[in-house]
Amino acid sequence: MDEIGEVRRFRAEIPEFDDARLAPIHRRMRAEIAGARPRRIAACSRGRFSMVGAVASVVAVAVLSTLVLRHEDTPPAAPEPRSQPWVYQEVRWDTWQCGTGASTDGYSEVGSFNLSPASRTCRAVPAAQQRKDKWIRYDGSALATPDESTSRPDDVDVWEGNYQAGWQMLSPGGAHDLVAQLPVDPSAALNLIRARSAPTRFAGALRLTQDQRDFAEVVGVLSAAPDVPEHKARTLYDVIRKLAGATEPVQVTDGVGRNVLAVGVNGTYRDNSDERNSMQVLLDPDSFAYRGVRYVAGLDYYVGGKSSGGPFVPKGTVLATATRASTALVDRAGERP
Known part of the structure; x- marks a missing residue:
């Protein structure tokens, strides 16, 4: 599933993610999946839902970070001057x-x-x-x-x-x-x-x-x-x-x-x-x-x-x-x- 593609349908300004930018996201995804493995066979189905949730959460973090956080090299916009009443x-x-x-x-x-x-x-x-x-x-x-x-x-x-x-x-x-x-x-x-x-x-x-x-x-x-x-x-x-x-x-x-x-x-x-x-x-x-x-x-x-x-x-x-x-x-x- 192309999660980013689905998000971009609603927010066209989402940037492209290159390999370097996705590497830390992949590492976190693998860690989330490893931590979601079921301890018992009876919990296998619940484990799969946990893995899906982990994937969704990591993708959401990546997308939100691009929408909310500023690039470090981008200076904050200067406040508009307020006219004196x-x-x-x-x-x-x-x-x-x-x-x-x-x-x-x-x-x-x-x-x-x-x-x-x-x-x-x-x-x-x-x-x-x-x-x-x-x-x-x-x-x-x-x-x-x-x-x-x-x-x-x-x-x-x-x-x-x-x-x-x-x-x-x-x-x-x-x-x-x-x-x-x-x-x-x-x-x-x-x-x-x-x-x-x-x-x-x-x-x-x-x-x-x-x-x-x-x-x-x-x-x-x-x-x-x-x-x-x-x-x-x-x-x-x-x-x-x-x-x-x-x-x-x-x-x-x-x-x-x-x-x-x-x-x-x-x-x-x-x-x-x-x-x-x-x-x-x-x-x-x-x-x-x-x-x-x-x-x-x-x-x-x-x-x-x-x-x-x-x-x-x-x-x-x-x-x-x-x-x-x-x-x-x-x-x-x-x-x-």
């Missing part, structure tokens, strides 16, 4: 009808916000809501924004570069890894954030207190990670609540109508355009998931100074809300979930 963010901005400026860290909503009369009259009334879409490569190596020169919504401008270093902010992947390693204890969690996050302590930074800086870095982690498990979000919330000067959470509504908690940290504020206002983080009241930030006046002031005739802004006035309406992992820049 992108993090899609949809942000809704609600501000005044006024000249506005948001100086945010990297690709988040965290930073500072100011009002100025600029070239138009500043009024303390709501402006039309603005929607801003962006895509950040998971490793922080590129940013993409909609290409406004075309009418196709999935056309984007892609900016390559090391945005993690340039923005003083963790990449989405880096923030994800940091969140995964956060200890439960708030003090230990804050120490890890201070050690691992990209701090805003560069020359020329705003004159913030230590607690204000810690708060900004904690919110930076919340806003950068594509997804934060509920128990980790709770830990980050506990870190904020234990900061000196942490404000009492208040329930408000974000820019897409969700109920959220607004909490911040009191600090030092000066009548300077970048140092007048305070940032508060917006969190889901049940899961503490990140929902965005809002900016409120940290002191009483006039927009543009009293002599400019700009509107008076009482301390505590909400000046802008940046709502993270959606965050999702996608395969390419321009893709929306």
